[in-house]
Amino acid sequence: MVRRWAGDERGAVAVEYGVILAVVFLTMVGSLYTFGDQLKAMLDFLSATVAAALA
Numbered sequence: 001m002v003r004r005w006a007g008d009e010r011g012a013v014a015v016e017y018g019v020i021l022a023v024v025f026l027t028m029v030g031s032l033y034t035f036g037d038q039l040k041a042m043l044d045f046l047s048a049t050v051a052a053a054l055a
Contacts, residue, residue: 032039
C-alpha cells in the first residue's frame with residue numbers, strides 16, 4: 001500500500017501551483033508592508049500634482 005501511495009503523483013501539479021501561488025502572495029504582501037508608506041506618499045504626490053495641473 002505504501003509503494004502504491006508513494007508512486008502516486010496525482011495532484012502533485014496542483015500542490016506545486018499552490019506553493020507557487022503562496023510564494024507570490026507572500027512576496028506581494030511583504031513588498032506592500034515594506035514599501036507601503038513610500039507608495040502612499042508617491043501616490044499622494046501624484047494626485048496633488050494632477051489636481052494642481054487640472055485646476
